[in-house]
Amino acid sequence: MKDQFDIDPKQMAILMSAWEAFAAYGFRKTSMDDIARGAGISRPALYLHYKNKEDIFRSLTRHYYEQATQSFAEALDRPGAIGEVLGEAYLAKGGESAVAMLTSPHGHELLDVKLTNASEEVEAGEAGLAEVLAEWLDAQAARGRVTLPGPAREVARVCLSTFKGLMKTAESHEGFVRDVRLMSALLGDGLTAR
Amino acid sequence: MKDQFDIDPKQMAILMSAWEAFAAYGFRKTSMDDIARGAGISRPALYLHYKNKEDIFRSLTRHYYEQATQSFAEALDRPGAIGEVLGEAYLAKGGESAVAMLTSPHGHELLDVKLTNASEEVEAGEAGLAEVLAEWLDAQAARGRVTLPGPAREVARVCLSTFKGLMKTAESHEGFVRDVRLMSALLGDGLTAR
């Protein structure tokens, strides 16, 4: 299993710089020079590592999902009541950065860019998260800890959509955390019913 | 209680024409003339009924929520298992037109316009829906049919966010309906647990 540290530290610096620039200026207004300066290298050197801006963005998205999926899976492995584990796992997954992104001045644009320029990465990432959750649900069901109202894969997808919905309407990080906890309590009860 | 039929039929024609134009061209690209022609009146006559385009849009939004809230409340009043009633009520509420809006070519813009030019109407509408659901939850709780994991108002808000989340990720109306049913089954179990 790869983690976020098995990557070239220079590439990591580039990605971090890129993320800062994107968050500050948005995708369109961020130039390759902005990213290079932030990473402490020259612009041409950037091209030795990434093909272009879109390539950087895709990589950024891939890494976000890698780290998110790992945190999510780790948190799901911890002991506790179904609902609590589920909620905390989702929070661990990176709700914070996601909410920050949505509430940032350029969150809107970045989301657009993500969906058009990195749709493969997003799709793969979301599918990966759903897969992790589905397997966890299956495992819990096998141990009799939950009763699924449908195929694990669908339940997983719907649960994730649900949390995403909370994110959209969240007004602050704290509000989001509260909502996730309430929702997962409800989901936990629903899954353990009967 | 007002319903959608106690409005001047001419104003209704205007609103319907406006809705068609907005859906076809988006808010920005729809002219007052487009709306007037669709409603079978002259453009100046439009100004006898509405102050300007924004006014029409706000009215449209208000009426959408009025009718949605009424359908929602009516559907909640029908008998059935908690989860089923909840899901069907949400679907009755107007998931169809909402999904249509989100998947329309100008859904994005219209949503923006809605949030900036009709934020009061949206806020009031959403609050109204949440209130209806909260009261229903309280009534069900009083009759011992559900056990709330938190204040009814918060549970209601979170449930509605949840369904909204499903809408965002839905790829088609059918998929949305399936997801809502699955989700409400889960929520129903969660609410009736213990």
Next chain:
DNA sequence: AATTGACAAAATATCCAGATTCTGTCAGTT
């Protein structure tokens, strides 16, 4: 080998003037 300054080509932004469309409001008709 890793990096850079510098360069040409492409893309973007800025400005402008003219044409077109849209808006809001008349006075006037039915």
Next chain:
DNA sequence: AACTGACAGAATCTGGATATTTTGTCAATT
């Protein structure tokens, strides 16, 4: 009273010409 044609002003498109920024790729340097 309900509505319309017509008008002036505002706003929005259009296209072209110029300036600026950004990109991707060299050959040259460390």
